Amino acid sequence: MKKRTFIQLSSTLLATPILSPLVSWIADDKLKNWAGNYQYSTDRLYPAKSLEQVQEFVKKTSKLKVLGSRHCFNGIADSKDNLLSLKAMDEVISLDPKARTVTVDASMKYGQLAPYLDKKGFALHNLASLPHISIAGACATATHGSGVKNGNLSTAVAAMEIITAAGEVRTLSRAKDGDTFRAAVVHLGALGVVTKVTLDIEPTFMMRQDVYENLPMAQLKDHFEAIVSGGYSVSLFTDWQKNRVNEVWIKRRIDKGIKLEAKPEYFGATLAKKNLHPIAELSAINCTEQMGVPGPWYERMPHFRMGFTPSSGKELQSEYFVPRKNAVEAILAVERLREHISPHLMISELRTIDADNLWMSPCYKQPSLTIHFTWKQDWASVKKVLPMIEKELAPFNPRPHWGKLFTMAPAQLQSRYEKLPAFKQLVKEYDPKGKFRNAFLDSTIYGS
Incomplete structure (x- = not known):
């Protein structure tokens, strides 16, 4: 596409309010990512509305991935077998002014959470370029904002609730779980289904x-x-x-x-x-x-x-x-x-x-x-x-x-992460049979 054509097309669409999620998810009767460049390998998308439904689905399913706000441009969230959506689970669960934390359903978007926090007198330390992305997905991939003294969005995670391959609920926190927590925050979808996230907050500004x-x-x-x-x-x-x-x-x-x-x-x-x-x-x-x-x-x-x-x-x-x-x-x-x-x-x-x-x-x-x-x-x-x-x-x-x-090349990428062998050990503990493995992880993390 020529730059002039792209600009003319974008100028028209930029002023248009966001399409309904249903329309954008099933355009052309195929499930695609936000940009339309990636088509997911299955149309088996199962919605969950509660923790119990998530557990039930994970227990009975041999292979799955969680699909969030679909802002990734590659197959990190893809599955040829089953996709799980937590889209309906997007509420604020609790706000703790004393501890300066907020706990939310993992599917909540930053653009939903931010105005709520501001009204309560609080803020997050940073945001990405787009507020349209889900909190869990952004943290799982170390998505970031900017600032010489600002860590990426995942550095605000104080605790998380995750459903393992066995359907068990595990809660990890920065205060109690040390290396396990530091390994799990940027988890690339390899450990399980994150259902809740607790974030650090600060006074609004x-x-x-x-x-x-x-x-x-x-x-x-x-x-x-x-x-x-x-x-x-x-x-x-x-x-x-x-x-x-x-x-x-x-x-x-x-x-x-x-x-x-x-x-x-x-x-x-x-x-x-x-x-x-x-x-x-x-x-x-x-x-x-x-x-x-x-x-x-x-x-x-x-x-x-x-x-x-x-x-x-x-x-x-x-x-x-x-x-x-x-x-x-x-x-x-x-x-x-x-x-x-x-x-x-x-x-x-x-x-x-x-x-x-x-x-x-x-x-x-x-x-x-x-x-x-x-x-x-x-x-x-x-x-x-x-x-x-x-x-x-x-x-x-x-x-x-x-x-x-x-x-x-996978070997080159893997060499850049000194804790990758230990991360793989944690993945083996949480998902011993590879229920959450997919082609992206097989190639990037386990490939040679």
């Missing part, structure tokens, strides 16, 4: 968002840490052309007694005079408010508003985590491929995430930079470019996002 245009790439070489530390959350959008970052999105907390202003320039970039979409040619109608207008945390941290479709869906996504100490070298390595990347790219986003201690997190023991690619939906072309990117990033031992597209 206000934020503002300012966007700058045309940051010279040379400034990243000389001032990377200062640039990405300029706000609570900072995102850099680039098409890798013209030796510049197209847009810099700076999200800052508004604390009492401290006046914030937006300077006319930011490391050579100029302050935008209107709301912008990450792809400048597209309407910003579905983007969160910019121009320094104060608003609640949950209306500024994501890039896109909950009430609108974030994209036409006609796209592919890839993302690689590299150590933040190698950020500039990694960015320049990708920039060298701009002539190969540009024909197939919509936009790239650069973000920072703090280190964590979760075994299967791409940020395990390393503060990270992520290099994200939103591609045109042309897998035949993209799969030729990804090996080039992975080769250029190889000196920095990149870890791909678990829910996005990559071509890295």
